[in-house]
Amino acid sequence: MTILLLADHDGNHLSDQTAKALTAASQIGSDVHVLVAGKAARAAADAASKLSGVSKVLLAESDALANNLAEPLADLIVSLAGSYDTIVSAATSVGKTVLPRVAALLDVAQVSEIIEVVSPDTFKRPIYAGNAIQTVQASDAKKVITVRTASFASAAEGGSASVEAIPAVSDPGLSRFVSDALSASERPELTSAKVIISGGRALGSAEKFRQVILPVADKLG
Template sequence: MAILLLADHDNATLSDQTAKALTAASKIGSDVHVLVAGSNAKAAADAAAKLSGVSKVLLADDASLANNLAEPLAALIVSLAGSYDAIVSAATSVGKNVLPRVAALLDVAQVSEIVDVVSADTFKRPIYAGNAIQTVQSTDAKKVVTVRTTSFSPASQGAPAAVEPISTAALSSDLSSYISDALSSSDRPELTSAKIIVSGGRALGSAENFKEVILPLADKLGAAVGASRAAVDAGYAPNDWQVGQTGKVVAPQLYIACGISGAIQHLAGMKDSKVIVAINKDEDAPIFHVADYGLVADLFEILPEMEKAI
């Protein structure tokens, strides 16, 4: 089977989500072509070409593709779809934005956020906030699939594949236009790719407490900072820190949950972490049912002690 994998990148660098999605794509079919669509994105294309399992990289370089607008990017993918049996993307903001439009234009059903590939047409995906795994068989001639990358290891480096420039004619659209980006910046690792995450919940009580007890520990560990939905809704942490079903799905090597009760919504976003440490005063908190290590204690006492001991 021929697979078209949409690369996730910022024009200059390739996201590690692409390498993980490649692992899933390689299980669907052996002939994987990576589409790098952007503006001045040759560096990202060269990085994609070095991933093991890539047969060819298609480089679509055009100003209309610079900002990942759904309309021109979907039009490009649909124009290429005739040569492929499946179109795959990581379930990132770009993939979630573009592939549903591709599926609609191709008149096929999308299979979203797969966590396993059973065969070329059969996949497993979580439902009910991750409490059940659904096995889905697609009978469509062309499969449109997004990948929950926390369930796949990244592809390794291999011999460089060829990078082939492709035409980007007639991609402009007046349905939407790029205005500006309002990006947050941080010296900490990006949440979805961090190896260690320290998360806080509503028990922190205020944004100031977040800064006083969560951030110093995260900085000592070189960790990303996460938060429960309750903490975000209360204004203790920004939206881009939210971990959970309606936030970001993460699977770090170490996840430290501080003052988080363990609601289903939150567990859906972090239960695949390799080691989970829970700190909570309530010994009956549901988080302890999924934690590898649990500490029944006051986080305002324990976290400063941990930070000093490191």
């Protein structure tokens, strides 16, 4: 079973979400190819090639792929899908916008935010805000899966996969990048944090949250 894993990256750095999604992909099958799509993304592709369990890295570079627009990225994945039994992505903002389009174009049902691999076609995923765990067996010949990465450890480094440049598909022109509006924080993203501490309505205000919760978070590292 050959698996295509969509890498999450910023061009220069590979997100740790990719290493965690790789662990899930490796539990589905042993032959995992990583797709790094973007513009000037060679550094991210080289980082992916060093992850243990990766057999090949596919590097697609073009202006259309520079900002992770869902439509050209989905078209690229669909153009490669004939060679793969399973397509996987971390359940990040990119994965959540791209893979549903891939599933629709392939006319298959997506299995979303898995937390455990039972077998190559059977997975566990949370439902009802995590109050119940659903076991899903995918009947489609080609599977499209997003991974809730907090449930998987990061794959170790030590690999030496080859990096193969592939042509990018043309931009379908259905959307265009306007700007990024990103929040800046020195703290880790929620999906990658090792410790999560939260405070709700009882705190009463943002000021009280900062006064009570942030010092505790600092203590817990």
